[in-house]
Amino acid sequence: MRSQNMTIEEKVDRLAEQIESLGRRVAALEGRLAASARGRSAAASTARPGTNLPPSLPPRPGKPDPPVAGEPDSLSDEVIRWASRASLFPRLATLCFLMAIALTLRTITDNGIVNTLIGMGLGMGYAAALMVAGWYQYRRGSSLAPVFVACGAILMSSIVVETHARFQSLPLVPAYWMLMATGAGMAFVSRRFTVFLPVSVGTLGMCLAGAAIDYPDPFFPYLFMILLTANLLGYYAGTLKRCGWLRWTVLLVTLAMFLLWGMRLASVVARRITAAPALAPGWFLPVLATVSAAFLAIALLGIVRGRHVKVSAFDFCLPAINAVGSYLAARVVVSEADGSALALNLVAILYALVHFGAAFGLAMRKIDGVPGTNSFVVAGSALLGLALPAALGSVPAAPVLGAAALGVAVLSDRWGSGAVRVTSYLLQVYAVVSLALHFPANGLAATPFAGTVSAAALAAVALGHYRWCRRHAPPARSPLFETYDTEDLSGAVTLLAALTGFFFLLRGIAWRILAGGPGGPEAFQCTQSIIINLAALGLGLYAFRARNREIRNVAILVISVGAVMSASDLLGTKGVPLVLSVLSFGLAAATQSIILSRWQRVPPTPAPGSRDPDKETASALGE
Incomplete structure (x- = not known):
């Protein structure tokens, strides 16, 4: 009624307000178009109310400016938009409801309304139901699927650990099998729907829960059954994006458990007491050999799988970490008195040759740059450098290591790998350093003739290595020599190694004359x-x-x-x-x-x- 009875003056005023509003909008749009034509983004000052008005239309006091189309959103708008895209609030609400049900079941069990066995069954059944529900949610393409899967896997791992450790209602072997089944199920979900969260949560929960059961006195053979399964699942997770951290985490947990097991066995041997059944000393070397072979296969498969892709840092480092870590762990528990140390060193030398054989196999693929080959060459060289001096002694082992370095250099030219060539330099340096460190520790009197002969042989081999390097240029397409060491200056270390060998040769002769x-x-x-x-x-x-x-x-x-x-x-x-x-x-x-x-x-x-x-x-x- 009011709008029908407006006077002419009121209608004119209202029309003037509408014209002013339209003028402000047109001015704002013109300013934006002019700014974009000049190639610059619109200034924030042009979007503030009252500053984008034409001189003829000043802002009227008490009249708020209407929103301008295309005006930049505030930070709160961006956060709200991100939360909406990520389904943040629905996921949080679902998580709270699921956890509330789990806590209700826990409260019923703690208050004695149901006994522990029934409570365990209810909790595990609920966790399994959540994982199955997550499967169906992934099939439907629901954004809530990760919440169901993660809650189910975490609840299952925590229930298994608490039921076994606190209530002693679940035996050890079934507990481990349930953890492995959970990890395998989550890996299957990830494989089926190509998502990284299920395998990440399942594998990490299985690994950490297995390490937590009976800690600090777990039954180590069963524990490494869990850890080996976790590493195999981690290998599969490496095929998915954003899962590289999982492989490193599982590897570090495995190494830490091996360190704990080896240190406890060494302590038992040092104190000459009987080992506890949980330590299982007779299982240490077989378990170590099994895990080491599995790591070798995982690294080899990881390199072969990425045929034309750059080798990942994990696959490159794993052979060397595996070889050196396995040898050092075995040395901790092997006694020097009964001849087992010599057998261990001989096995380690054979294992180093296996790594060189794997490098040969990778080089035979005829791929430019032979990706992954140097990973196994480094591992074999490191293992050979540790085991050969321990088996033969530093003096006779030095020229053998020098000859191995020369052989690696020849292979680098055949394979066209600059990285393998650098490894040969490092192995040659290691050979001469091992000999140089022997004399201050033992003196020339300990090995007068052998030390002189070894120094002469090492000097000759190192000099031959240097001459070979100057006759054969580094591979033309090697990133290392093409970018960093364009003149192969690093090859001079072989000459220094030869000079060091000649120095010890002349030093030995002088000692025999002047002593x-x-x-x-x-x-x-x-x-x-x-x-x-x-x-x-x-x-x-x-x-x-x-x-x-x-x-x-x-x-x-x-x-x-x-x-x-x-x-x-x-x-x-x-x-x-x-x-x-x-x-x-x-x-x-x-x-x-x-x-x-x-x-x-x-x-x-x-x-x-x-x-x-x-x-x-x-x-x-x-x-």
Whole structure:
């Protein structure tokens, strides 16, 4: 009635208000179009009420601006929209209702309304019903399916642990079987619907619940049945996105349980007491061998599965972690007195050869870069480096490891793998370091002849390794050498290994000559400095003659070591040996100074086949 009885003035005022509102909207839209035409996003100030009005239409006091179409949403609107997309509130409500029912069943059991056995049955039946309901929810495409599945798996694991540990109503073996059945069922749901949550929750719950049962005194063989199943399910989870963390978690739990088992067995052996039945000492090595073989197969299958895909960090690291961890765990419990240590080391050497065989198999796939091959080469080399010195001793094992490094280098060229080539460098360095650490610990008197022969053999092998590296360029498509070490400077470590071997050879000869003479210890100490200084002098002269920058830099490094040794002689020796030590260093330093001063004045002579003598190391050893 009021609108029908409006006067002319009121109608004019109302029409003016509508025109002003339309004017504000048109001005706002024009501002947005102009901003987008200039390539800039609309400024927030243009969307604030009262600031986007044309000069002729000022905002009227007391009249709120109507909402403008396309105005940016506030943060609260974005949060609400995200919560709506994620079905956050329906999922939270469903979770609360499901947990309320579970707590009701728990309260009924705790108050004695039903006995423990019936309460256990009700709880497990409810958890199983939730998992079945989650299956049907996934079939329907419901957003509530993850809530049902996660609640069912978590409830089942917690009920099994509490019923066995607190009420002793569920025997150990059925408890483990129920946990494994839960994990397998959740993996099946993930496989059927290609979702990662069921297998993640089921496997993690199975793994952690198995470790928690009877902790800290579990029956370890049964426990590792659970952990092995968890690792197999983790391998399947690796085929899904966003499940890489699950494999690492299960692996760490498995390693921690092995560490606990091994430390307890070692403690029992050290105290010479009878082991508790839960420790099951007779099961340790068979279980360790089974789990180690399973890890080897998992890593191999993971690499083969991703044929043309980059190898994951887990699949790359697993062989080395498995090989080294298994060997160290076995060494903890194997006694040195009854000959079992030698048998263990021989088995470890055979196991290292198995890893090299797996590397051969992967290389035969004829894929560029042989992905995954270096993973097994690293594992085999690490295991060989641990077991071979323990079986043969550090002195005879050093040249064998050096020869193995040379063999790995040859294979790297055949396979076209720069990573395998770098592994050969590291193995060569490890060989010479193991020999170098032997002498300070045992002295030359312990192995006078064997130490000298071993040093000579290692020096020859390392020198051959260096010559081979300078005759064969790294693979052209290797990311490591193509991006980081374009000149193969890392190959110089094989030359340093050879020089170290020759040093120990000459050191052994000097010890046999000077050990029984007057002033033997001081003369022997200074003789070592003289050997190093003369080596630096010879390397410098040879580098200048061959115009080889690499050997020149090695000579500078060697003379730096000689300077430290000569300074040590000044503090601890005297007499003629000290004079000769200082004189040898002065001669080497003077020669190096002359060489460096004349190096820039003599134009480098390009070596045959070298592209740039300033960048390529064309050593005469490799010509």
